[in-house]
Amino acid sequence: MEGWVSMPKVELHAHLNGSVRDSTLLELARVLGEKGVIVFSDVEHVILKNERSLAEVFRLFDLIHILTTDHKIITRITKEVIEDFASENVVYLELRTTPKKNDSIGMSKRSYLEAVLEGIKAVNTVDVAFRPHNADVSNVKSSSLINDTCNGSTRKEIYVRLLLSIDRRETTEAAMETVKLALQMRDLGVVGIDLSGNPIVGEWMTFFPALKFAREQGLYITLHCGEVPNPKEIRAMLDLLPQRIGHACCFEEEEWKRLKSLNIPVEICLTSNIRTNSVHSIEVHHFADLYNSKHPLVICTDDSGVFSTSLSKEYNLAASAFGLGRRELFQLAQNAIEYIFADDEVKRELKEIFNSAEKKLD
Ligand code: 5GP
Numbered sequence: 100m101e102g103w104v105s106m107p108k109v110e111l112h113a114h115l116n117g118s119v120r121d122s123t124l125l126e127l128a129r130v131l132g133e134k135g136v137i138v139f140s141d142v143e144h145v146i147l148k149n150e151r152s153l154a155e156v157f158r159l160f161d162l163i164h165i166l167t168t169d170h171k172i173i174t175r176i177t178k179e180v181i182e183d184f185a186s187e188n189v190v191y192l193e194l195r196t197t198p199k200k201n202d203s204i205g206m207s208k209r210s211y212l213e214a215v216l217e218g219i220k221a222v223n224t225v226d227v228a229f230r231p232h233n234a235d236v237s238n239v240k241s242s243s244l245i246n247d248t249c250n251g252s253t254r255k256e257i258y259v260r261l262l263l264s265i266d267r268r269e270t271t272e273a274a275m276e277t278v279k280l281a282l283q284m285r286d287l288g289v290v291g292i293d294l295s296g297n298p299i300v301g302e303w304m305t306f307f308p309a310l311k312f313a314r315e316q317g318l319y320i321t322l323h324c325g326e327v328p329n330p331k332e333i334r335a336m337l338d339l340l341p342q343r344i345g346h347a348c349c350f351e352e353e354e355w356k357r358l359k360s361l362n363i364p365v366e367i368c369l370t371s372n373i374r375t376n377s378v379h380s381i382e383v384h385h386f387a388d389l390y391n392s393k394h395p396l397v398i399c400t401d402d403s404g405v406f407s408t409s410l411s412k413e414y415n416l417a418a419s420a421f422g423l424g425r426r427e428l429f430q431l432a433q434n435a436i437e438y439i440f441a442d443d444e445v446k447r448e449l450k451e452i453f454n455s456a457e458k459k460l461d
Pocket residue numbers: 114115116117160161195196197198264266295296297298323326371401402
């Protein structure tokens with residue numbers, strides 16, 4: 100496993116509330132248990148359970164959202180999640196989260212996002228570059244990834260960008276509010292919009308106006324696409340020409356053809372797909388076909404907390420399941436630079452990081 104940990108990696112599909120450490124969730128549950136808000140013993144076994152259907156995963160998210168309700172906790176989990184990714188040499192992280200409104204505690208979508216930004220600034224095990232190069236960087240610590248070697252020490256560094264998720268339970272107006280928020284927060288590292296949430300809930304036409312508007316305004320788009328069989332929706336999603344899609348588990352011949360002709364990169368989440376039974380077994384996972392046909396793809400975690408995984412574990416799984424070596428997986432990680440939602444300067448700096456790591460590969 101150490102070999103995969105030390106390799107630089109790019110993470111493009113990670114949900115904030117799905118990436119929370121079990122230990123943090125248990126600590127938060129214990130506190131709410133003591134306050135009588137939940138029954139700790141009931142919640143404990145749900146958090147620690149390993150195998151979950153897709154439906155159970157979404158019930159678990161409802162529970163996690165109860166545990167992570169307030170601003171301070173959002174700040175804490177953001178900090179921890181970034182530190183966890185950085186600790187396994189993720190050098191570029193696109194973290195996605197659904198801005199939440201909760202009048203009872205004075206939370207608006209904006210204040211939720213501000214709590215996330217506080218979490219980014221609170222990271223102290225690594226240097227975080229989260230603002231675009233063309234943003235106004237006054238009052239912000241370095242947004243470059245040049246190592247601080249002044250005092251002889253080399254700090255670890257990570258680029259972080261944010262995607263705002265629209266939950267499929269939301270209305271058109273709520274989806275539009277998220278897109279407008281993303282536009283207002285562009286200088287603070289928000290680069291795009293994701294559509295996620297329970298795939299059997301909601302209608303494409305509910306989200307389409309907001310997604311179309313986001314595209315027109317130049318935000319990047321990635322969509323959870325084809326997690327359940329729904330050819331009509333898959334076709335409509337591809338017609339929007341998102342810059343990436345996630346999962347693509349339930350595509351039929353026609354949809355594969357269209358995806359491949361459009362060359363849209365796919366975020367592949369192996370453990371998540373197997374655990375939720377979206378794909379029956381690793382042997383029949385579409386990773387192999389996409390890889391063999393040289394279709395752009397990127398290995399991701401989805402929900403490292405919920406699925407007890409890490410990006411290094413996902414690389415290890417791809418290596419063992421598909422017989423890929425270190426060089427081939429290094430190449431995949433390096434290729435992912437082309438699919439990130441950041442400016443050319445970030446891409447250039449990431450390429451330098453990978454070039455210098457490549458020299459130490461053998
Ligand atoms: P959050 O947006 O609250 O930070 O992260 C958790 C949320 O991400 C879940 O409530 C759900 O909306 C979305 N999510 C996490 N994993 C998945 C997944 O595998 N599929 C889909 N469709 N949505 C997911």
